[in-house]
Amino acid sequence: QKEVEQDPGPLSVPEGAIVSLNCTYSNSAFQYFMWYRQYSRKGPELLMYTYSSGNKEDGRFTAQVDKSSKYISLFIRDSQPSDSATYLCAMSGGGFKTIFGAGTRLFVKA
Amino acid sequence: DTAVSQTPKYLVTQMGNDKSIKCEQNLGHDTMYWYKQDSKKFLKIMFSYNNKELIINETVPNRFSPKSPDKAHLNLHINSLELGDSAVYFCASSQRTGRISYNSPLHFGNGTRLTVT
Numbered sequence: 001q002k003e004v005e006q007d008p009g010p011l012s013v014p015e016g017a018i019v020s021l022n023c024t025y026s027n028s029a030f031q032y033f034m035w036y037r038q039y040s041r042k043g044p045e046l047l048m049y050t051y052s053s054g055n056k057e058d059g060r061f062t063a064q065v066d067k068s069s070k071y072i073s074l075f076i077r078d079s080q081p082s083d084s085a086t087y088l089c090a091m092s093g094g095g096f097k098t099i100f101g102a103g104t105r106l107f108v109k110a
Numbered sequence: 111d112t113a114v115s116q117t118p119k120y121l122v123t124q125m126g127n128d129k130s131i132k133c134e135q136n137l138g139h140d141t142m143y144w145y146k147q148d149s150k151k152f153l154k155i156m157f158s159y160n161n162k163e164l165i166i167n168e169t170v171p172n173r174f175s176p177k178s179p180d181k182a183h184l185n186l187h188i189n190s191l192e193l194g195d196s197a198v199y200f201c202a203s204s205q206r207t208g209r210i211s212y213n214s215p216l217h218f219g220n221g222t223r224l225t226v227t
Contacts, residue, residue, distance in 0.1 A: 044153070044200075046215045092213065096160065097166060102152050
């Protein structure tokens with residue numbers, strides 16, 4: 001079993017939809033949770049960064065962490081075609097090693 | 111202006127050759143990494159240097175040798191290239207910080223797309 005599981009998709013939604021992306025993990029030592037967005041032929045860029053359980057909101061993006069279920073989510077409201085990208089969840093225990101999910105490919109259709 | 115820059119962007123070479131990839135960061139971070147991303151977009155850590163000291167060395171063939179001349183630079187040299195080495199290689203950096211000492215999130219370069227024929 002991988003440490004971090006993420007459905008690779010692809011996920012296709014119409015413009016304006018609410019998108020829900022999820023990851024599960026097995027290592028209870030993870031405390032720092034991140035979502036990265038990666039456009040084609042570019043490096044991953046940090047979208048959201050949360051510590052421990054709870055919610056964090058930034059514009060149209062909301063990250064949720066449920067440590068008791070070992071489950072994290074990213075919600076995108078009012079999705080736009082420019083949101084079409086691969087979304088990678090990532091997590092660490094605070095040390096030097098960050099573990100990534102496989103990434104979910106998202107397509108937002110105009 | 112680029113925070114983490116890698117060169118070259120594309121690298122096409124034949125099996126058996128030796129090649130190098132260079133990385134520089136201007137964020138003032140003290141930790142740098144090499145990640146490999148395969149065709150399915152899975153990102154896997156290869157190496158990490160903190161203040162020029164090797165701290166992570168995953169099960170990577172010893173044909174891969176990283177070198178960090180200073181905190182702002184991390185290079186990757188690959189000997190005797192094989193077909194399976196074809197992938198996108200990302201350099202990243204972070205900063206060890208905080209009273210309880212944790213790593214900030216990674217900042218990535220735009221990758222080097224290596225194709226071995």
